[in-house]
Amino acid sequence: MTATADLWPLFPDHIKQLQTRAERLCKRENLDLLAIHSGQQKRWFLDDMNYPFRANPHFKAWCPETQLPNAWVIIKPDTRPTLVLLNAPDFWHTTANLESEPWLEEFHVEHISSPEAIEKLLPYDKKNAAYLGEHIEVAKALGFENINPDPVLHFFHYHRLFKTDYEIACLAQANHIAAEGHIAAAEAFFKGDSEFDCLLNYMAATRQGQNEVPYNHIIGQNKNASVLHHWLPDKKSQVSLKSMLVDAGAEVCGYAADISRTWSAEHNEYEELIAALDQITLALIDKMKPGMEFPVLHQLAHEQIANVLFAFGFVSCSPEQMIEDGITSVFFPHGLGHPLGLQVHDVGAAQADERGTPIPSPTGHLTLKTTRTVEPRQVYTIEPGIYFIEPLLQKLASSRNKHVINWKRVDEFRPFGGVRIEDNIVIYRERNDNLTRQTSLDAYVKKVTRLA
Amino acid sequence: MTATADLWPLFPDHIKQLQTRAERLCKRENLDLLAIHSGQQKRWFLDDMNYPFRANPHFKAWCPETQLPNAWVIIKPDTRPTLVLLNAPDFWHTTANLESEPWLEEFHVEHISSPEAIEKLLPYDKKNAAYLGEHIEVAKALGFENINPDPVLHFFHYHRLFKTDYEIACLAQANHIAAEGHIAAAEAFFKGDSEFDCLLNYMAATRQGQNEVPYNHIIGQNKNASVLHHWLPDKKSQVSLKSMLVDAGAEVCGYAADISRTWSAEHNEYEELIAALDQITLALIDKMKPGMEFPVLHQLAHEQIANVLFAFGFVSCSPEQMIEDGITSVFFPHGLGHPLGLQVHDVGAAQADERGTPIPSPTGHLTLKTTRTVEPRQVYTIEPGIYFIEPLLQKLASSRNKHVINWKRVDEFRPFGGVRIEDNIVIYRERNDNLTRQTSLDAYVKKVTRLA
Ligand SMILES: [Mn+2]
Ligand SMILES: [Mn+2]
Ligand SMILES: [Mn+2]
Ligand SMILES: [Mn+2]
Ligand code: NI
Numbered sequence: 001m002t003a004t005a006d007l008w009p010l011f012p013d014h015i016k017q018l019q020t021r022a023e024r025l026c027k028r029e030n031l032d033l034l035a036i037h038s039g040q041q042k043r044w045f046l047d048d049m050n051y052p053f054r055a056n057p058h059f060k061a062w063c064p065e066t067q068l069p070n071a072w073v074i075i076k077p078d079t080r081p082t083l084v085l086l087n088a089p090d091f092w093h094t095t096a097n098l099e100s101e102p103w104l105e106e107f108h109v110e111h112i113s114s115p116e117a118i119e120k121l122l123p124y125d126k127k128n129a130a131y132l133g134e135h136i137e138v139a140k141a142l143g144f145e146n147i148n149p150d151p152v153l154h155f156f157h158y159h160r161l162f163k164t165d166y167e168i169a170c171l172a173q174a175n176h177i178a179a180e181g182h183i184a185a186a187e188a189f190f191k192g193d194s195e196f197d198c199l200l201n202y203m204a205a206t207r208q209g210q211n212e213v214p215y216n217h218i219i220g221q222n223k224n225a226s227v228l229h230h231w232l233p234d235k236k237s238q239v240s241l242k243s244m245l246v247d248a249g250a251e252v253c254g255y256a257a258d259i260s261r262t263w264s265a266e267h268n269e270y271e272e273l274i275a276a277l278d279q280i281t282l283a284l285i286d287k288m289k290p291g292m293e294f295p296v297l298h299q300l301a302h303e304q305i306a307n308v309l310f311a312f313g314f315v316s317c318s319p320e321q322m323i324e325d326g327i328t329s330v331f332f333p334h335g336l337g338h339p340l341g342l343q344v345h346d347v348g349a350a351q352a353d354e355r356g357t358p359i360p361s362p363t364g365h366l367t368l369k370t371t372r373t374v375e376p377r378q379v380y381t382i383e384p385g386i387y388f389i390e391p392l393l394q395k396l397a398s399s400r401n402k403h404v405i406n407w408k409r410v411d412e413f414r415p416f417g418g419v420r421i422e423d424n425i426v427i428y429r430e431r432n433d434n435l436t437r438q439t440s441l442d443a444y445v446k447k448v449t450r451l452a
Numbered sequence: 453m454t455a456t457a458d459l460w461p462l463f464p465d466h467i468k469q470l471q472t473r474a475e476r477l478c479k480r481e482n483l484d485l486l487a488i489h490s491g492q493q494k495r496w497f498l499d500d501m502n503y504p505f506r507a508n509p510h511f512k513a514w515c516p517e518t519q520l521p522n523a524w525v526i527i528k529p530d531t532r533p534t535l536v537l538l539n540a541p542d543f544w545h546t547t548a549n550l551e552s553e554p555w556l557e558e559f560h561v562e563h564i565s566s567p568e569a570i571e572k573l574l575p576y577d578k579k580n581a582a583y584l585g586e587h588i589e590v591a592k593a594l595g596f597e598n599i600n601p602d603p604v605l606h607f608f609h610y611h612r613l614f615k616t617d618y619e620i621a622c623l624a625q626a627n628h629i630a631a632e633g634h635i636a637a638a639e640a641f642f643k644g645d646s647e648f649d650c651l652l653n654y655m656a657a658t659r660q661g662q663n664e665v666p667y668n669h670i671i672g673q674n675k676n677a678s679v680l681h682h683w684l685p686d687k688k689s690q691v692s693l694k695s696m697l698v699d700a701g702a703e704v705c706g707y708a709a710d711i712s713r714t715w716s717a718e719h720n721e722y723e724e725l726i727a728a729l730d731q732i733t734l735a736l737i738d739k740m741k742p743g744m745e746f747p748v749l750h751q752l753a754h755e756q757i758a759n760v761l762f763a764f765g766f767v768s769c770s771p772e773q774m775i776e777d778g779i780t781s782v783f784f785p786h787g788l789g790h791p792l793g794l795q796v797h798d799v800g801a802a803q804a805d806e807r808g809t810p811i812p813s814p815t816g817h818l819t820l821k822t823t824r825t826v827e828p829r830q831v832y833t834i835e836p837g838i839y840f841i842e843p844l845l846q847k848l849a850s851s852r853n854k855h856v857i858n859w860k861r862v863d864e865f866r867p868f869g870g871v872r873i874e875d876n877i878v879i880y881r882e883r884n885d886n887l888t889r890q891t892s893l894d895a896y897v898k899k900v901t902r903l904a
């Protein structure tokens with residue numbers, strides 16, 4: 001769960017807002033009960049071991065403790081939400097002890113002694129009840145007819161992007177924790193540690209294990225920094241350590257931080273490239289404001305990256321030409337960012353309204369999954385990157401654009417892999433809050449690099 | 453994969469034995485093709501993140517590289533086995549590069565560019581073909597009628613217990629790696645580190661992350677040592693650190709080590725209890741031999757544990773009476789051991805023959821999952837334990853047996869949690885090989901404890 005006490009004064013209002021939201025939905029959809037299932041442990045095939053438990057994000061919205069298989073949140077209009085906890089006798093495993101948790105006060109708490117016992121806490125007639133969860137067979141066995149109805153999912157997914165104060169505080173805390181991890185990983189990097197040892201240092205600082213974070217730690221050194229999701233850290237140290245890209249987060253009460261930083265072993269031109277991308281990140285964040293469509297910001301990022309590609313001498317044609325010919329997409333093939341919250345890629349990212357009307361990605365930018373219009377109380381990542389990705393460079397080298405590339409210059413940077421800088425931003429009407437720059441990370445970057 | 457070069461000379465014979473085994477099955481079941489599917493990535497509910505990949509154990513039996521989703525092993529009588537690898541263009545992720553692997557020579561290798569492309573490598577008529585894997589919908593879409601047929605699973609599960617030289621070498625290497633982890637965790641313990649920091653030290657020494665091991669690391673300090681599967685390590689250091697139970701393994705080419713050691717912060721009576729249990733472990737291993745039914749060994753363990761409970765003054769009645777009244781089961785509630793191999797609790801553990809005839813657990817010992825008769829080339833864990841488990845002690849305290857318990861003595865040991873010692877043993881006709889005692893662990897135990 002990893003939370004500090006200052007979150008809890010914000011929790012009652014969070015639940016109140018969720019309850020109000022849910023009541024509006026129930027009225028619209030003629031529902032009188034929502035049964036939100038945390039989930040069940042999943043077994044490995046033909047084994048008695050389980051996958052790490054990952055709770056239903058709809059459950060996580062209500063319940064700060066995410067390691068509770070077979071738990072339920074039951075919502076009824078004009079009624080305090082019920083939290084149902086499984087209290088099965090089990091001396092084999094460590095079970096979460098929630099008794100003294102202050103947030104429990106917002107719930108009517110029920111205990112069941114077996115997963116099936118949820119049945120007696122549900123109405124016999126489930127015509128106006130809906131099940132929200134992964135286990136269709138459980139829902140059917142319980143007699144639900146409405147299982148994950150589209151209108152219900154769309155509604156919550158759309159509104160999920162608008163964060164309560166509690167949610168923003170969770171995201172801010174997650175940023176503080178992740179920042180400690182990034183600093184620890186960088187310290188290990190400067191000592192010459194392997195990717196795996198940098199990961200261990202990250203975990204030591206964040207106090208969160210590999211299955212307690214919202215996404216797999218990405219730690220890539222040298223050429224591995226060009227693998228966008230480099231999820232299997234090398235165990236061996238690099239012979240000549242040049243660079244490290246760390247994209248890693250932390251979780252607080254189910255809310256994710258998603259931060260990227262890139263490090264150079266020396267004060268060189270690669271470090272200047274990192275600094276240039278850092279400037280782009282801040283400039284783009286500065287441009288973000290309510291009413292702006294995220295794809296417009298993505299387009300702006302391509303312009304800025306084109307400028308850097310020109311300034312560093314990688315590409316010799318004009319920035320406009322670079323974008324038109326798709327050259328920026330070779331160096332920056334992913335989306336500029338995404339909504340952040342209960343899921344690292346928060347859902348509802350391409351939904352125009354609470355009924356789920358899709359907003360398609362702009363032509364030529366299918367990797368941009370976020371097409372919403374930026375609004376107050378939303379939280380986004382901004383994560384531009386410049387990479388030297390072998391398969392994409394090879395394709396470029398055999399394309400009609402090959403002559404505008406300064407291949408000698410590109411070759412100089414290939415061993416460094418790439419650069420990504422990623423911050424987490426809260427949008428307000430009058431300002432943006434950069435949660436990532438409010439941590440100790442910025443001061444550390446300034447200390448160790450020449451140019452940031 | 454984590455393997456050293458000395459494994460590969462043993463690999464051809466391993467594949468030859470598996471092929472011979474499979475051919476006998478195919479003849480018996482009138483099959484001319486077995487399609488063994490490694491598996492697919494599994495998504496978190498409503499998310500774009502995946503659970504850690506865990507390969508189908510039937511695939512792991514043939515293929516040393518276990519991180520290969522959408523791969524296949526195709527077996528036909530009188531034909532070299534085919535290994536089908538997915539080579540989809542993907543610059544987002546790190547993919548295993550197998551090209552230079554010496555074990556690849558035992559296979560005819562085919563590449564597919566999409567998961568669906570497996571279809572063209574399979575016969576159109578699948579009447580005499582069987583699918584072995586988790587993804588029933590994939591098998592059906594491909595036109596398989598025989599999906600995980602019971603006779604096929606029972607056959608492989610039964611024979612799985614008999615290890616080839618290659619498999620034994622993998623298990624031995626896994627023991628060496630795990631031993632380094634146990635020593636590193638113990639060193640951290642003696643410095644006063646938290647459970648989580650001991651885990652990080654374990655991982656640093658073994659070079660295997662939390663999702664690269666055959667089961668979750670169990671690291672319990674003080675009272676947590678009484679939780680048999682204490683899978684969520686405490687992040688905070690203990691105020692008064694007394695004890696630590698580590699049950700943790702390592703994996704080599706898909707084969708598991710499963711080792712437990714228990715440590716005392718001081719030279720005290722608890723350390724004597726650890727030493728007593730260590731002696732029981734060795735004595736039981738000494739008694740193990742071909743022809744012995746595992747439940748008989750489990751019964752012997754209860755006798756030995758009864759002796760220790762008497763000698764340490766926890767229980768005042770005779771050892772015979774203790775067993776008859778189920779008192780030993782309060783202090784030792786789990787099974788003595790299990791077959792070890794591709795899965796930490798290897799399947800086929802309660803199968804009398806290759807047709808799957810079950811061998812039931814002895815009355816009163818339902819937690820003993822292994823009921824087979826010990827035979828040469830089998831590998832078992834031997835893992836006696838003595839624990840002070842609150843819920844079980846509470847039940848005992850309100851039972852008619854409460855008067856034979858020296859509760860003051862029990863109270864003295866409660867803060868230590870418990871003790872478990874677990875070794876991995878290969879049975880041969882003329883001797884047993886204790887893979888765990890062939891590592892550096894024994895010398896380390898002798899160095900740091902007074903009595904071992
Ligand atoms: Mn990221
Ligand atoms: Mn991101
Ligand atoms: Mn075991
Ligand atoms: Mn074990
Ligand atoms: Ni990915």
Ligand code: NI
Pocket residue numbers: 092093681
């Ligand atoms: Ni368990």
